[in-house]
Amino acid sequence: MKPDAKLKTAMDETRLLILGAQILMGFQLNGMFQDGFDTLPRVSRNLDVAAFGLITLAVALLITPSLHHRIVERGEVAPEIHRVASACAGLALLPLAATLGLDILIVLDRHYGLAAAAIVGLSFFSGAMLLWFVFPVIRRRPDVKETPMQKQNETPLHAKVEQMLTEARVMIPGAQALLGFQMAVMLTSGFDKLPSSSKLLHTAALCCMGLAIILLIAPAAIHRLSFLGEDSEEFHDLGSRLIVLAAAPLAGGIALDLYVAATKATESSSIGTTIAVLAAVVMIGLWLAYPTARRMNSEAAP
Template identity: 45%
Template sequence: MEIESRLKTALDESRLLILGAQVLFGFQFEAVFQERFSDISEGGRMIHNAGLVLMLISISLLIAPSLFHQIIFGGESLPGAIATATMLAGASLLPLTVGLGISAFVTFELLFGRTFGIVAGTSFTAIGLAFLYGLGFALKRNRTKQMPEMSNETSLKSKIEQMLTEARVIIPGGQALLGFQLIATLTKAFNELPDLFKYLHCAALCAVALAVILLMTPAAVHRLGFQGEDDPEFFNIGSRLVIAASIPLAIGISGDVAVVFFKTTGSTAIALSAGAIALFALLAFWLAYPLWHRTRYAA
């Protein structure tokens, strides 16, 4: 398989994984606004927070290969881009499976009690790890000799295909969060929030909406502005839009991390601290690190 096809396959696989992760990601946010969330034990709420953090880590790891490919590798199909995508996708599976187990625990503890919740959560996690990690490692082979020689330059067609795929990788997380944000404003629990967190939620909603618009724009520009033709100018525009979308997406996610932590802890200080840490971590991982990496190796 040519290296360009291998990279596109890696991106498609990240897209498949993030489509599964977005359901759990949305649950972690939306659950705190449901009527029966107050019936969950205090310990269950803290575990729910842990699940939110784990799903945030998983989503950030799955989005990162798209940004790394554009920032570090300049959109070129290089072995390093494939290795990075493979490593980050593999790393994302652990918080994803544990997050799945936590979601199952919170749900089944509320319905049937703590013992059943522990059994369900442990079972979900074990089954997820067995399939997602166990089967993959059991079938692993040494593929080093099969890696094709890389060409000097990636074709423009492949660059554009990969850039559009990367937009499709990132957008599900934004879609899931935007849907939650819109629905949450119609709940009684949202109306009971302090004004600070209502405004914070609305600001986060606007940021995520902007991110989704930016991620949809390359497809529209390619079709309307360039009639679907491959053009270096379009690749540059699209690449910058995909990278730029990560900033409001990080702001939106972090804003509602603060809202969720306030709903579960009742502490403004803890909530704002959690949101600030999430924002710093996302921007550092998605943008600061790849920019530093590119500058370091370009020197």
């Protein structure tokens, strides 16, 4: 398989994973503002906060390869970006499976009790782990070897543009899922009971997510309206910058709503602040700080 096609396949697989993650992330936020959430036992509410943190980690890992490719490799196909995509996808499966199990436990706890809910939730977590990790290892064929991926001297422009648009599609599901639920949350009675500070932070999170979506949709609009669908280096560079810019408000919106949700669930602003800051550090570190440092080091190397 050609290197550019191999990388596109990896990004397409990441899109499949993040489409599943976006549903769980949307539920984490929306569920905490439903009337039934306040009737849950404290242990279930705390587990819901943990699930929100875990799904945020999964989304952070799944978006990392796109920004690494934009910032470090500047859209060029290289062996390292394929390794980063494979590693991040593999790591993201664990928090994704854990979130699925925890969410099922939380919604069943209210109707069937913690013990029964824990059994069902653990069963789903175990099933996911078996099918996503154990089964692939068992089915691995010893006669199938991975073809070493060589760095292309010059990635075709069409491939670079296609990959850039694919990476925008990788990032946008998390933003669109949260934005929709952010709007819905503001119409619930649970939101009306929040302190004014949390309401303002949620509004700021909504604005951050709206900005991220505007930036992520912009490359497709510019490609179609300004460049009439034709590929060019100018469009590739502009689209790449817009995608990188979208990472900051995306991280900000997720972190702010993590604070609001965690503070509401735990009734502790210090816990909410700790979780939100930790999430922001992880996202900014994976998406912007580390790739920028790598790029600076590569540029400084002789």
